[in-house]
Amino acid sequence: MRPRSAALGLAGAALLVALPWLLPPFYANLLCFIAIYGGVATGLILLTGYAGLVSLGQGAFYGIGAYGAVVLAGSYGVDPWLSLLLGTLLAAAAGYLVGLPILRLSGHYLALATLAWGIIATILFTQLASITGGPNGFTNVPVLRLFGVDFIDPGRFYYLTLIFAVLAVLALASLIRSRAGRAVRAMRSSEFAAASVGMEVGRLKLQVFVLAAALAGLGGALFAYFIAFISPSAFDLGASIRLLTMAMIGGAHPLGGVLGAAVVTLLDDVLQNVIPNGSGQAGLVQVIAYGAILVGLMLASPRGLEPLLSRLWRVRFRSRPAAAAPPDAVPDAVPDAVPDAVPARAAGPGAAPATAPATVFGTAPDTPAERPQAPAGALLEVRELGRSFGGLQAVDGLGFRLRGGEILGLIGPNGAGKTTAFNVISGLLPPSQGRVLLGGDDVTGQPAQRMARRGLTRTFQNTALFDMSVLENVMAGCYVHTRGGVWAGVLGLGRADEARAEREARGALERVGLSELDARAPALPVGKQRLLEVARSLAMRPAVLLLDEPAAGLRYAEKRELAGLLGALRDEGLAILLVEHDMDLVMSVADRIVVMNYGKMLTEGAPEQVRQDPEVIAAYLGLDAA
């Protein structure tokens, strides 16, 4: 950490600790609420802001944590501190059980399912009166006490809530820049692309959902001890919407939750003070104001305060190797990697891939050995593959064998079924008939992430990049051969893996000739986006690479460089299946060519042979030309 940011951090921490003394006593109450809501909203920001999963039922987990903790402590005599933990675990368990079915839904279906769950939970809080006290609430809340110190006074309780909020923010900040956090952000951009680089999209969603539920649960438990009385109305749909409003105001930034909570809580306070009390209209205007703010905010800035926060803090994903990995964390196995990586960045836009080292990943000497060894036979074998959509047979009886160290061109007129064949082979679509064998094993119908783990990956005809920096996109490709899940990300473990991933990513980028490491990937021109997808695929150390029109949108010189790269990859033993409309490119690099037309295989053979095949000419130019 740089000295200046360390000093800033220290000053910030000191300010947070001193706040109860600096402000009038009344504000200690508000500070507690801000910290509690802030921690809960931080979880919601992970869920909504980063993973793109909208929850309108977060109040339910908040309530489960609250009831779980104080009912256990108040009615069953569990130690209050232990009850905080148990309440959190209860909420996490509820998150798991609810998330397991509903995370199969997405978009607004998911939001509505969470809304229904929130309403069900409120009904349960009200109806299970023998446990929860029903609509009258639960009052038998013990006091949190540590070494004879009571946590009743808001000025003191504040420190408990502060610890919670700070831990939540740090956990989020650590998670989003980790391997798992990158995957969470990646799946939001494109679930297909995330699966095709081997990310377990379903599991990640569930973990993120459970983590957000656990944070809500702990926040709820603290809330219950703080106000010493809870009733269902504190956890109803209104509470869920309030929490979501905080998260939306904050936006996708680690500090967004706390900031959003501060805005909403202070706004509440202002509204209560401005509107003359006694008329009973204060709460009313508050509700209308929420509605108006939520709508206005979405219209003015759908990303909330995040753009502002990012500009202020510059919490960017660092691309300097020194920052990503402390020198002592670099494993001894690749001592030369860091020095290699630095000039790679300095090389600038003019760096030609032709000058890249001869190993697959240039900078990481240990990688070729780790790549799945090409067996003597076919790496990829497709037998009688078929796929239909309703009445349309898009692929029918496709069969070929692809060995390591071979480039197979797959060509055919538009609509011949090439992309469908790609989708079936790469596991994005289950086949209707036929088999796919990978390294001799039958992998027919296995999902894309399983294929990716077995060493098969692909690029997309309409590029499917993640909305993050170029370097991070390629680091996302290292997912399959690095380790560290959501929990490791929260705890900030796995730095060594991160450093290795970054080195490999730099190597792969150098290989394809991309140097805009910090640029946002979707902002690149199309040609560079294609090269970036190739780099991301290379970072996976694949054995089989499926390229869907990699040269579309590339300029002539870039195509020549791509051809050179493909040749080099083949020479290193990679098996490449290439769909491409640029015939010069296909004919020059492919060893064999399969021609498809109307879903069926027309012919297979060497480029020269195919070029002169009358059937192929007829398919491309129309029957008369044959």
Place this chain on the structure above:
Amino acid sequence: MTMSTALFLFVTGLTNGAIYALLGLGLVLIYNVTRVINIAQGEFVMLGALTAVGLTTGEATGGITLAILAGAAWALLVLLRRRRWSLLWLPPLGALALSWLVRVAGPYHLPPLLAVLVATVAVAFVGAALYRLTIQPAAAAGEVVFLIITTGLYLGLQGLGLLFWGPGSFSFPSVHGGQIAAGGLRVSYQSLFVLAATFVVLALLWLFFERTLFGKALRAAAMNRLGARLVGISPERAGLVAFAISAGISALAGVLIAPVTYATYDMGLGLGLKGFVGAVIGGLSGYPGAVLGGLAIGVLEAFAAYTTSAYGEAIVYALIIPILLLRVIAVRRGAAT
């Protein structure tokens, strides 16, 4: 449970279900044309019922006030966007003038039928204005943002309902107070009327979409925004009309249900969600499906409430999750064969 109890529950369920069906129709209409899941759909019901009540009793006519506010905001928006005179000025200014007229003519004790008409038109206008003011500007932002916007609308409208009418519950005169007795079963004319109205609305929607050019244009805009634009159909105008019709149907539903169950400021969300469950059962894109689904939810709710009183509501909401899941699985199957 005796046979007559079961029949009674069935008829009660159908009556409530008809309201869910009308809401479902409105939700499907909006979803088809704009891809918005409208959380605030039930608020149109509340506005319709309470405005009609206010117009007959001459007490609170918040719906008209709201229409004036919405019209003013819309007019302001149009004024800021286009300085030159155009047809776009017509809806906000016309509605503004009309609602002002209604406002200054009061206090009034309109005959119920006229009150229903005015309330329906006013709410339809509010729906259109809300589309123009909150949904259309966010058209590029995507479905999740829409969801949050309509959640905000739900909060705001419900709060305004409380502000205008207070927490009391209101009744509205029935179309016909009597009952038909058939084989020990008493069915109120109002229940029959509600059911009949549902099918009339369904038939009118069918006529609109199948037999009018504008209806077809709306369907086209729903299927493919860009394609519709290329042949001269404005998706924005289609969305505006969809919101207006949908809000109008929902307001009508509110007036129909007010004599059966009392109308309150917070009646909207529950109705809207059940209408949504019904619409999803029906496939979310088909109008007859939404009606059947809504009726099914009503009947189910009636029986669930009778057998497990406290958890009746919870059971209906709990249904949302498996129904959505089945739907997603069905869609995936459909893609796979």
